[in-house]
Each structure stands twice: as structure tokens, then as C-alpha cells.
Amino acid sequence: MCIMDVMNLLQTAGPAVDASCCVPSDKPVLGIEEAQRKALVxxxxxxxxxLRLLSIVKAEASGESCVCDLTEPLDLGQPTVSHHLKILVEAGILHREKRGTWAYYSLVPGVMDDIAGILSAL
Amino acid sequence: MCIMDVMNLLQTAGPAVDASCCVPSDKPVLGIEEAQRKALVxxxxxxxxxLRLLSIVKAEASGESCVCDLTEPLDLGQPTVSHHLKILVEAGILHREKRGTWAYYSLVPGVMDDIAGILSAL
DNA sequence: CACATAGATTGACATTCATCGATATAGCTG
DNA sequence: CAGCTATATCGATGAATGTCAATCTATGTG
Incomplete structure (x- = not known):
């Protein structure tokens, strides 16, 4: 806490002092754990x-994309794409469904709105 | 491109083949430079x-916070907080205004909606 | 069963990043 | 001007991250 804050606190009441840098808000700050959870997204x-992976999945008419079609346009190796997809799934952004040999990835419904909600609720 | 895609492409027309993993979309993928720009945010x-810094700035009734009131609640050193604030300013999320000795940080108006827009437009 | 293919996992490596201590800069005050 | 205070910048360091090559797992096919 800076000196100007101390000066403010010493004032038991009355109008705001000029030359003060600011009055610290006592509202609850976003908690550490909650901040970490939101930062994951x-x-x-x-x-x-x-982001490019998401744009491809989103543009797919069927709503689904398999890894083999996500690897080429990004010019990345297959393990790297798998790695990125895993991160997106763990963040709750993509859904993974394996059918036979192939794995299909799709956007979790409503997830974009959810993320926008996280921002609004900061 | 995977083998099943090749098989699909070799089909000049006709109904979808079963056992195909997917049909690659030819829609434009998010460009590399644009993706990098959006990733910065x-x-x-x-x-x-x-995120905690943003929550404090947002909760401040005046809409502004000075560094001295942002340092203590986060339990971080002053240089570290300055560093984080700089990143948020460079991302276009926070606005910095120096008045006298103090620097006041405030949310850029409408920036939350802008970010939500980035998501929708992926 | 033997083999091929789609995808995930592992280990290594280089880069980026968060943090801190020390220092620099800029404005205020005597 | 000299000293103090708020904030920014610099340099170093340890941790996290993106990427790849190699390998593993599982599914389908002869």
C-alpha cells in the first residue's frame, strides 16, 4: 500500500483528498485459483x-474434422497437431470423438459464448 | 493429405463414400499473420x-487504478506488475494515462466486446 | 496372424515467459 | 538544486511451452 493510501485511510470521513493517487477498492479480487482456471482457457x-485449428474445425460444414485434414493446412507435424488438439480438448473448447480408426474433433456447443461470459464476469 | 482424402478427390462426382475419414474443406483458413495478431490478445x-489485474481495474468505481494499488493485492513485486500492465496495454486491453507522479490504468472501452468478436469471427 | 494406417505418447531441444533485484527516469517538495 | 517517491526498464534465472523424431497403441485388412 502506498503512502497516499495510508493518508486516505487515516481520514475517518469527509470528502476525497486531492493529490491522492487513488482509493483502494475493497471489493473482492478475482481469487488465485479461479484466475488460474480461467487463464487455462x-x-x-x-x-x-x-486459433487456425479452431478456424478450420469451425468452417467445416459437418462441424467435425479429423486429424489427417488438420495436419496439412497448418504445415505442422502430426504429433504437434495432436498436442494442440489435446490442449484445446482439455480447455473444454473442442470435443473429441473416436469412430473407428479416426478421431473427429468438433467445437463444444456454446463454448464461444461461455468464453465471452468469462470475460464479462472478470 | 491422408489416403482417404486422395480417394475422395479421385471420385469426380457421386455420393459420399463411406469409410472416408472426412472431406477437406476448401474454405480459407485463418491466415498465419492474422492468427498471430489475434493470438497476442x-x-x-x-x-x-x-486476469486478476483486470478484475481489479474493472471493479474500481472510478474505472481507474494506479500501480501502487495493484501491487499489493497480487503479492507481486512492483516491476512485475509494471511488466504485466505493459503487456495488457500493448494488447490494446488497458489504457495508460500518466498524471503527475502516478500512472492510471483503465479498461479500453468496448474491448471485452471486441475480444468476443474475435472469437465469433474465427 | 501379419501388416498397414490413424492417432497418441514420449523424450529432447530451443524458445518464450514470469519473476525478481538492481537501476534508471520522471515528477514532486523542501 | 537535493532528496524523495512512483513507475519503468534492464539483466539474470528458472519454469513453461512449441516443435520434432521416434515410438507406441489401436483399428482395420489381407
Whole structure:
């Protein structure tokens, strides 16, 4: 806490002092654990290649994409794409469904709105 | 491109083949540069302490917070907080205004909606 | 069963990043 | 001007991350 804050607190009442830098709010700050949980979602979005993966999955008319069609347009190796997809699934953004030999990835319904909600509720 | 895609492409027309993993979409993928630009915003949000900073700034009734009141509740050193604030400013999320000795940080108006827009437009 | 293919996992490596201590800069005050 | 205070910048360090090559697992096919 800075000195100006102390000065403010010493004032038991009365109008705001000028020359004060600010009055600290006593509202509850976003908790550490909750902040970490929310940061996980944005970490998942914080990579250009993962954003491109999402754009491909989203553009797919069927709503689904398999890994083999996600690897080529990104010019990345197959293990790297699998790694990115895993991060997106663990963040709750993508859904993974294995049918036979192939794995299909799709957007979790409503997840974009959910993320927008996280922002609004900060 | 996987073998099943090749098989699909070799079919000049006709109904969808079963046993195909997927049909690659020819829609334009999010470009590399655009993806990098958008990822910058999410990188800025991808840290728990930066989310907490945003929550404090947002909760402030005046809409502004100075660094001295942002340092204590996060239990971080002053240089670290300055560093995080710089990242948020460079991402276009926070606005910095220096008045006298103090620096005041405030949310850029409408930025939350802008970020939600980035998500929708992926 | 033997083999091929789709996808996941592992281990290594280089890069990026969060954090801190020390220092620099800029504005205020005597 | 000298000293103090708020904030920014710098340099170093340890941790996290993106990428790849190699390998593993599971499913389908002869």
C-alpha cells in the first residue's frame, strides 16, 4: 500500500483528498485459483496454430474434422497437431470423438459464448 | 493429405463414400499473420495475475487504478506488475494515462466486446 | 496372424515467459 | 538544486511451452 493510501485511510470521513493517487477498492479480487482456471482457457487460445485449428474445425460444414485434414493446412507435424488438439480438448473448447480408426474433433456447443461470459464476469 | 482424402478427390462426382475419414474443406483458413495478431490478445489474457489485474481495474468505481494499488493485492513485486500492465496495454486491453507522479490504468472501452468478436469471427 | 494406417505418447531441444533485484527516469517538495 | 517517491526498464534465472523424431497403441485388412 502506498503512502497516499495510508493518508486516505487515516481520514475517518469527509470528502476525497486531492493529490491522492487513488482509493483502494475493497471489493473482492478475482481469487488465485479461479484466475488460474480461467487463464487455462485463454492459454489454450494463445497460440496462432491453435486459433487456425479452431478456424478450420469451425468452417467445416459437418462441424467435425479429423486429424489427417488438420495436419496439412497448418504445415505442422502430426504429433504437434495432436498436442494442440489435446490442449484445446482439455480447455473444454473442442470435443473429441473416436469412430473407428479416426478421431473427429468438433467445437463444444456454446463454448464461444461461455468464453465471452468469462470475460464479462472478470 | 491422408489416403482417404486422395480417394475422395479421385471420385469426380457421386455420393459420399463411406469409410472416408472426412472431406477437406476448401474454405480459407485463418491466415498465419492474422492468427498471430489475434493470438497476442489471448496471450495477454493467458496469465492468472493479469486476469486478476483486470478484475481489479474493472471493479474500481472510478474505472481507474494506479500501480501502487495493484501491487499489493497480487503479492507481486512492483516491476512485475509494471511488466504485466505493459503487456495488457500493448494488447490494446488497458489504457495508460500518466498524471503527475502516478500512472492510471483503465479498461479500453468496448474491448471485452471486441475480444468476443474475435472469437465469433474465427 | 501379419501388416498397414490413424492417432497418441514420449523424450529432447530451443524458445518464450514470469519473476525478481538492481537501476534508471520522471515528477514532486523542501 | 537535493532528496524523495512512483513507475519503468534492464539483466539474470528458472519454469513453461512449441516443435520434432521416434515410438507406441489401436483399428482395420489381407
Amino acid at each position: 485463454f492459454k489454450a487460445l494463445a497460440d496462432p496454430n491453435r | 489471448f496471450k495477454a489474457l493467458a496469465d492468472p495475475n493479469r
